[in-house]
């Protein structure tokens with residue numbers, strides 16, 4: 251079962267269901283809703299789906315090499331990967347991989363989106379793929395290949411004849427063939443720029459039209475009805491006397507078969523890779539990358555966001571509660587909890603969450619925190635507006651704020667390009683001045699680099715006495731001089747004199763300079779109707795926490811808001 255924080259799960263889940271990088275930039279919107287590629291009559295989804303297969307096609311089941319490993323990023327100059335679609339796709343993908351989202355996992359998620367946004371089924375996603383940093387072997391099938399050679403090639407990739415037919419049909423339900431890429435198959439169009447694609451079937455959607463057209467003889471598939479030397483779809487589809495094609499000749503059968511075979515395609519990875527379980531939607535989600543305790547102009551500020559799967563017809567309200575870290579009420583020992591209503595909320599989605607029919611609403615909180623009280627843990631009460639309320643408290647473990655010794659200060663950090671036109675970032679950290687740290691440093695990581703190869707390095711921060719102390723914190727500044735790309739992240743460390751190391755984990759350079767929203771009003775309560783320890787040293791049993799039930803919560807809401 252999931253427990254916050256889980257940086258890997260959080261990153262994969264967030265990208266899969268929200269479609270965005272941690273700084274909010276959306277990759278999902280490039281493909282949604284089954285968008286045409288600008289200037290062409292094929293879809294972005296078709297280009298993405300072709301790319302994933304070309305990465306997978308070099309798998310060798312006997313020696314366990316190749317497969318979905320992102321090596322395609324280094325292979326688009328090969329004639330077997332001809333076409334603008336490939337480089338368009340790499341450009342779509344290039345800024346989104348991050349520390350916990352490899353290029354290969356990103357390609358797998360993009361596949362699931364491509365199918366779902368064109369009205370296809372949901373192809374489940376498992377993570378854990380490892381990126382190749384060099385080109386792999388050649389081996390993508392060619393339309394001129396004989397049936398023997400195609401069958402042998404698919405067998406080498408791990409697919410039997412029936413699976414080969416399924417995979418090609420599920421691929422060639424989207425997109426088509428372009429004259430500039432295959433001039434011996436399709437004729438040049440009237441449009442001499444030749445961005446017109448000769449489509450495989452009559453629809454842009456992910457449907458069984460490719461199958462029914464083949465079986466009833468009305469197919470327009472250029473790899474079937476045009477140059478017979480290049481008619482690989484004809485050879486493949488008919489290779490088992492149409493048994494497989496007939497079994498896929500309905501909307502449901504096609505969707506089900508494609509889920510199974512495309513799942514197998516996404517599982518075609520080097521044998522050294524172990525995939526995770528399926529990444530499923532967390533009904534309530536606190537994103538690790540969006541939780542930030544930082545220093546404002548005169549006090550601490552705490553920012554968090556919780557994503558809730560909301561009911562469409564009602565208005566959900568969310569309240570964040572937290573415990574002090576220091577003083578009489580430390581860890582809510584005296585029963586005192588602080589709380590605030592959310593600021594703005596935003597709907598987030600990806601083709602996957604859209605296809606599931608769920609509405610995901612993200613509630614954002616920014617609250618002032620007195621540095622002498624600080625914050626130890628937080629949780630949320632959710633009122634769905636339809637009589638249902640629930641607590642999101644990480645399964646009773648709460649969302650714990652690890653430390654307040656070293657804090658990133660996004661508002662005092664800068665993209666170096668702003669200053670000098672040089673890549674890199676200048677990071678400012680706030681470090682508690684109760685002790686002098688022996689070292690303050692940051693471990694930087696970037697995967698969205700210009701050469702596609704993940705990079706990491708460590709940079710020291712030094713005391714910046716030009717910035718006056720705030721709320722008991724001194725400021726340290728350091729610069730990462732390399733270009734780690736748009737999804738760069740860093741862990742910020744402070745090592746105390748006694749050797750204890752504190753870390754502000756997985757900070758997003760994409761949020762540099764982004765000012766925190768204005769803070770909400772903080773209230774406090776000692777009501778036992780809300781979670782958090784209600785007496786010194788008394789840990790409440792997790793499962794009976796809500797024995798007081800919704801009524802207690804309703805009366806608290808009444809007290810507070812009426």
Ligand code: HEM
Nearest residue numbers: 292296300303333335391392393417421425426427428431
């Ligand atoms: C026998 C194996 C295969 C052959 C010979 C083959 C060949 C081709 C060719 C020649 C094109 C036209 C590309 C262009 O004009 O730029 C194409 C497009 C495409 N292929 Fe395949 N393919 C095969 C298998 C697959 C598989 C297994 C998939 C995915 C599961 C797939 C997905 C696609 C898609 C989506 C397009 C359309 C791309 C677009 O519209 O931009 N193909 N294929």
